[in-house]
Amino acid sequence: MKIVIFGSTGMTGLCAVAAALKKGYSVRAFVRDPKKIPDEYKDKVEIFPGNVLEPDSVADAVEGMDGVVIALGTGHDMPASLAATSDMSEGTKNILDSMRAKNVKPVSVCLSAFLLFEPEKVPKIFVELTKDHKRMWDAVKESPLDWVAVFPPRIDDTPSSEYTVVTDCTESPGRIISKWDLGSFLVDSLTEPKYYKKDIGICNK
Numbered sequence: 001m002k003i004v005i006f007g008s009t010g011m012t013g014l015c016a017v018a019a020a021l022k023k024g025y026s027v028r029a030f031v032r033d034p035k036k037i038p039d040e041y042k043d044k045v046e047i048f049p050g051n052v053l054e055p056d057s058v059a060d061a062v063e064g065m066d067g068v069v070i071a072l073g074t075g076h077d078m079p080a081s082l083a084a085t086s087d088m089s090e091g092t093k094n095i096l097d098s099m100r101a102k103n104v105k106p107v108s109v110c111l112s113a114f115l116l117f118e119p120e121k122v123p124k125i126f127v128e129l130t131k132d133h134k135r136m137w138d139a140v141k142e143s144p145l146d147w148v149a150v151f152p153p154r155i156d157d158t159p160s161s162e163y164t165v166v167t168d169c170t171e172s173p174g175r176i177i178s179k180w181d182l183g184s185f186l187v188d189s190l191t192e193p194k195y196y197k198k199d200i201g202i203c204n205k
Contacts, residue, residue, distance in 0.1 A: 003190065004028040004061050006052060006095060007071035008045075009036035012110055012155060015183025016069050017041055023187065030061045052091025059098040067106040067190040070095055071183075072136075074129065084128040089135030096143045106190040108148040109140050110182070113172040113201070116151055146196040148189040152177045153203055160184070166201040167194070174203025 003020055007013040008029035018041075020027045027045040029037060034047050050057030052072065062068065072088045092109065099107060114122045114130045115137055122130050140147050153172045160180040166173045185202055189195045 002026040003067045005069040010073040013071040019184040019187040058094045062098040070109040092136045105146040108186040113153040148195045167198045169201030173201045
């Protein structure tokens with residue numbers, strides 16, 4: 001299994017890289033800055049420099065792959081990481097378009113449990129980010145691909161533990177998910193047709 005991970009140097013993306021390597025997958029790590037790949041992975045993955053806002057580099061990254069993980073984020077620099085943006089949704093559209101062109105079908109997408117809230121109940125600090133996650137979600141739902149839309153609650157830097165998965169969720173099943181479990185699910189779901197074209201709630205028990 002050959003997969004490309006977009007957002008591979010973020011908290012969730014790195015965990016997806018680790019999970020894919022553990023399964024013996026061939027991993028292509030799409031990165032803006034190759035220096036952000038930890039030393040422990042540099043000899044184990046194919047480092048693919050690029051920008052999700054550049055369709056040609058995205059198309060080249062998707063070429064020859066069997067599946068795609070989208071774990072795009074805005075970084076951890078506050079408050080810039082919570083500012084209004086369209087980068088994640090535009091990048092997602094480029095990825096989905098490239099997948100269609102290259103006939104690559106399975107894709108898991110990391111979104112946000114705030115999309116399951118009533119809009120007026122989303123904390124103000126997360127409103128702009130949630131708007132772009134909504135644009136991502138809309139693009140995914142319109143796609144004919146074998147997509148898996150994942151709505152994590154707070155992503156925590158805790159060890160892996162038992163977790164719950166709810167398909168066709170309309171509300172989050174819990175308040176927290178380990179980054180390791182989220183990364184693993186994003187990888188595992190690529191080969192689980194029962195999750196295709198489903199909205200997925202996930203949380204640690």
